[in-house]
Structures are given as C-alpha cells and as structure tokens.
Amino acid sequence: MEMPTVEAALVTGGTGALGRAVVSRFLADGMAVAVTYFSEKEWRDLAAAEADASRSGKLQGFRADLTDEAAARGAVEAAVNSLGGLRVLAHLAGGYAGGVDLEQVDVKTVRQMIDTNLLTAMLAAKHVIPHAKRSGAGRLLFISSRGAIECYPGSGPYAAAKAGLLALAVTLSKELKESGVTANAVLPSVIDTAANRASMPKADHSTWVKPSEIAGLLSYLASRGAQSVSGALIPIYGRA
Template structure:
C-alpha cells in the first residue's frame, strides 16, 4: 500500500481538451504531478511556464464509450508511469427536450455520452487501483441528476446514473482505500457559455480553476475522508 503526495501523483484526466479538463491538467501539472491527458481528438499542450511538470502523457483518439479503448488508455498510462492513482473524468454532454416519442435518440445519446463513458473508464482504472489498494475517482455530474426540471429527462437521468455509479464504486472499494466522488457544478464560466447566454449575469458562475482546486482536495490523501459524495459547486457566495 502507498500514500501519494500531490507532487508524486499519477493522474488521468479525460476530456483534457475541454475547459474544465484543461484546468485540471494545468492545476496538477503545475504542482509537479504526472498527468495522463486523454481526449477523443487532439490534446492541447499545457506545460507550466516554470517547467515544474513531473511528466505528461497525451493520449488522443480515445472513445470513452468503448471499453477496449479505455483499457488501452489505462495500459498506456501504466506502461509510462507504472500506476494510476487518480481518475478525473470530465467527459460528458448536454441536451434538452421534452419526453416525447421522438426523444429516444437524445436519451440514448446522452446515456452514451454521460453514463456509459463514466462506467467504462471507471471499470478500466479500477483494476490497477484495486491491485495497488489505493485510488481516487472523481466524476463530473450535474444538479439535475438529483432533481430534473422540464425538458431535462434524458440529461438528468444520465447524470443521475453517474451519481449512482459513483456511490456504488465508493461502497464496493472503501476497504481498498479507493474513494469515488462526483461534483455537481453550477454554470461554468466558459467562452461557449458566455456566447450561448450573452445577457446572463456571470458573477455567480463557477471558474474551471476553482473546480480544479476542489478536485485537488478530493484526490489528496486527506481527501480520503470523503467518498460516495455528490458535491455541489454552484459558484461564489
């Protein structure tokens, strides 16, 4: 068994090219962690200016809905660094629409993008984590996963699946010192959200860097006191 300091950590970040994923990569690379950046397409470079990065492996072309692709990414990370201490999964999708006979395509699409991806990558990283008797898993869920509003059936149900998956992982692996938690962000301050909501009041929006810091606590050794939680991160007060 081993404990892992922030500087020694080996962290896999999925969705590394997204706004939140890139913030997580930046946060951990700057602290000297070894980072495995996983993306479906290309992964942007994010080396800290001070050169403090402990090592970086970029893996592109990974469809997290494909279990074999997830297993391949995990094996490549193990080949490079020998272990995976942390998974931060930021992959997901959003869509709205009423419950209607034409809505099943969206239902299937969002379950593929949100629930299946979370399951497949969790299953892949759990094997080496269980062998090491140590690990931290963080998924990004959403508040509608707790209570759906109008036109949110598919999105809310798929995010509820992520929350339930997280709870099950936590319960199954607690004695092996593997934690699993998920974060329920408010509106994240991104260029895309600003463009989509040009008249919105942005003072209460959540900064990706702040979510990355919250993740930093959850995956730290002291963060081991929290597992199976769905943590709201709804913005400054």
C-alpha cells in the first residue's frame, strides 16, 4: 500500500524560545507545522513572525492542556484535519520547578513536574503514533535535559520526570521498531534564551547551547534520512 507523503509536524510547546526556533526550522525544511500553546499572545507573536506560513495555512496553532487526554487527542485530531496528516511529533512542552531538597518538596510540585514533562509526552505520543505509522517514516522527538542524567541537588521531581522521557523514547523505539517510526530524546544543557539570561545574569552565556542548534539537530532527526537513528539519547551541551 502506498504511504501518505504529507510532511507535517506537531510541535508541543511551540511558542516558547526553543519552540519558535524549531517551528521556523521545520517550516524552512518544507514541513507544515501545528503547534500547541497556552498563551494566546505567544501564539499571535509566533504567527506574526511566520506570517507567510500562517497565511498559506502551513502553520496552525491549537490551545490545549496536554495533561488532559481528551484535550491532547483533540489537538492531534485538529492538527491532522488541518494539515492532512502527521509524520513528526516534536515534544517540547514542559516546565521546571525546584530549588529545594526532596524532604521539603510538596506533592503538588511532584505531580506538576510529572504531569507537565512526562504525562504530556505520553499523551501526545499516544495519539500521534497511529498517524506516524501511516506515514511510513514517523518521527517521535522528545526534549529531555542534561539534568535527567546529572541530577543536580534540588531538582529531584524535575530530573525524575525528564529521566522518564529517556525511558519513554527507548521504549517507543522498541515498540515501534517494525513500523518505520523512530523515537529519540535530546538532552540540552542550559538553553540560551532571554528568560535564562535574566535568571542567571552572571553566567557565561556564550557557553550555552543556542535554540537554533537544537532546532538543527531536531531537523535531522525528523528527516526521512534519519531512519536508522532510534532509541538514541543525544546530549547537546554547547560548552556548558
């Protein structure tokens, strides 16, 4: 049976600093892109920055709480209906809370870290996988963190959730081995964003990894030429 040739990606958390770089790169690669977002302003800013793609329908946005399965399913279905299919999932959605040792951590923070970083990935992947399989060359990409393996003090719930993404990528690579779908995780160090510069003004920002560098790596992993790369846990640390 001939496989669909739709070149389309869903980028979760696509309106942040990293998300904007990834969306821009995917569009430049010729893909149609759907993003999920929380902030209407961030979505409007992204759509304005990518005005040509927005006007042509190659960039679509859907507001969704990906910790809710019905919302995650709805976002995937909306993306498929809008773009004609999905071949790539780039899961960037997540968040950080930390700074205290585990004995002082409240359950709310633990659940927040697991839900925003790991549950969102599982639900997005669950509903993208059938479409990725139909493409014959599906790609599941997860943004984890250097902190998932180096596990800095005060970051227990975050590190555990991001480590879960590594296990998820490896598991999916094995579950989907015969389907043509690959699954990989990328582990950035500190990303050079305005927010990170503001929170760490005395750090040497020149050593941090650029969003465009991460976007370039994801571009390759999303390509049809990356069919032999699956189950990889790829560090991208800059000089940090």
